[in-house]
Amino acid sequence: MTNASRKDPDGFRSLQTKGNGIKTQAIGFLLLDNFTLISLASAIEPLRMANQLAGHELYRWYTLTADGKPVSASDGLKVTPDVSLRTPLTLDMVVVCGGVGPHRSVQREHVAWLQGQARLSRRLGAICTGSWALAKAGLLDGYDVSTHWECMAAMREAFPRVELTTRLFCIDRDRATSSGGTAPLDMMLNLIAKDHGRELSAGISEMFICERVRNEQDQQRIPLLHVLGTTQPKLLESVALMEANLEEPIGLDELACYVGISRRQLERLFQKNLDCSPSRYYLKLRLTRARQLLKQTSMSIIEVASACGFVSTPHFSKCYREFFGFPPRDERIGNLQPVARLQVDALFKDAAFEVISGEPVSSALVALDQARGEPTYASVTVTK
Structure with missing residues (x-):
C-alpha cells in the first residue's frame, strides 16, 4: 500500500496510511543549558510510546547541544546529547528545550542554526521557555506562541511582534510551542493525533495514565x-x-x-x-x-x-x-552578577538542609542554589 498524505491548514502534515508504508519523522531536540528535564521527558516519551504501540518506528529523535558536550538540566543532572549542531542531520522538526534563564542560555550558535533550519523549511517548536530562542532568531513574529508563564513578562517586552498567549500550547501553522511541566505531553499527543489518528493518541494517554488529553483551548496557570x-x-x-x-x-x-x-x-x-x-x-x-x-x-x-x-x-x-x-x-x-562557580563548602554554607559526611553531593543543592535568582524563589510560605 502507498502512503497518502495531506497538508492541514496549520501547516503540520497529517498522515493517512494503510499498511506499514509510513514515513518515519525525525525530530531534533535542542537542549539549552538549564533546560527542564520534565518538559523534555514529556515531549519524548509520547514518541517512544507511539512507536511501541504502533509496532514500528513512527518517530525518531536526537538530542543536540551547541558543541555536543553534556549539558546540565535545571535539576543539576547532566545529559549527554547525541550530536552537536555541526552534525549533518535530516530533520522534519526541531524542538528547542528551555528552562531556567533562557535569556542567558541562548547563544549565537543556537540562533544561527535555528535560522538555518527555518531556511530548510523545518517545522519548529519549543517547550517550556525554549520559545525565547526561536523569538531571538526572529522565527516567531506573527505567530501565536505559548511559553512558561514565568517567562511571559520578559518575552512581551523583548519580542513585541510575537503573539503570546496563556494557552498550554499553541499549534500555529508550522510552529508548535508549549508551556512547561507536563504541557509538552498534551502538545505531542495532539500532534500525534494529527499525524496518525486519535486512536493512537488515546492509547498513549492510557499507557501514561493520563485521564484527559488537554487541547489548545486549555489555559495555563490560573x-x-x-x-x-x-x-x-x-x-x-x-x-x-x-x-x-x-x-x-x-x-x-x-x-x-x-x-x-x-x-x-x-x-x-x-x-x-x-x-x-x-x-x-x-x-x-x-x-x-x-x-x-x-x-x-x-x-x-x-x-x-x-x-x-x-x-x-x-x-x-x-x-x-x-x-x-x-x-x-x-x-x-x-x-x-555572573554566576559564581561556588566551592562545595560555600555552596553548603547556606543550604536549606544538612549535608551528611561521606555521602556524595546531591545535584539538588546545585539546583537550589541556581534557583535563588529565579522570580519565584521563596515566593510561597511553607508551614508545618
Whole structure:
C-alpha cells in the first residue's frame, strides 16, 4: 500500500496510511543549558510510546547541544546529547528545550542554526521557555506562541511582534510551542493525533495514565480558579482585569463598576477569600511583574517602574522594599552578577538542609542554589 498524505491548514502534515508504508519523522531536540528535564521527558516519551504501540518506528529523535558536550538540566543532572549542531542531520522538526534563564542560555550558535533550519523549511517548536530562542532568531513574529508563564513578562517586552498567549500550547501553522511541566505531553499527543489518528493518541494517554488529553483551548496557570473553583466569578473577573491592566492600574471604584458590584462588595470579596484588600492584591501583582522584569530583562529601574504602573521611581522603590525586604537596585545588582562557580563548602554554607559526611553531593543543592535568582524563589510560605 502507498502512503497518502495531506497538508492541514496549520501547516503540520497529517498522515493517512494503510499498511506499514509510513514515513518515519525525525525530530531534533535542542537542549539549552538549564533546560527542564520534565518538559523534555514529556515531549519524548509520547514518541517512544507511539512507536511501541504502533509496532514500528513512527518517530525518531536526537538530542543536540551547541558543541555536543553534556549539558546540565535545571535539576543539576547532566545529559549527554547525541550530536552537536555541526552534525549533518535530516530533520522534519526541531524542538528547542528551555528552562531556567533562557535569556542567558541562548547563544549565537543556537540562533544561527535555528535560522538555518527555518531556511530548510523545518517545522519548529519549543517547550517550556525554549520559545525565547526561536523569538531571538526572529522565527516567531506573527505567530501565536505559548511559553512558561514565568517567562511571559520578559518575552512581551523583548519580542513585541510575537503573539503570546496563556494557552498550554499553541499549534500555529508550522510552529508548535508549549508551556512547561507536563504541557509538552498534551502538545505531542495532539500532534500525534494529527499525524496518525486519535486512536493512537488515546492509547498513549492510557499507557501514561493520563485521564484527559488537554487541547489548545486549555489555559495555563490560573491559580485563583484552582483555589476558588467557579464559586466566585466576580472575584475572578476582578483579578483578571487587574492582571490585564498593570501598566495603567484601574481605580477600585472603576473596577467595581466593571464587574457590576459596589466597591464595598469588592473589598469584602477580597478580604473574605484572599485575606487582603483589593488594593493590596493589585500592588502584589504589579510588584511581582516588576520583579520578573528586573530579573529577566535589561530594562532600567525607571522603565520597570513605569511598566508596572508606578508614577515615580522613589515610590516604586519604597513599595518594593516594603514588600520584598530589599530595594529593586539590590535585585538588579544580584541578577547582573555572573554566576559564581561556588566551592562545595560555600555552596553548603547556606543550604536549606544538612549535608551528611561521606555521602556524595546531591545535584539538588546545585539546583537550589541556581534557583535563588529565579522570580519565584521563596515566593510561597511553607508551614508545618
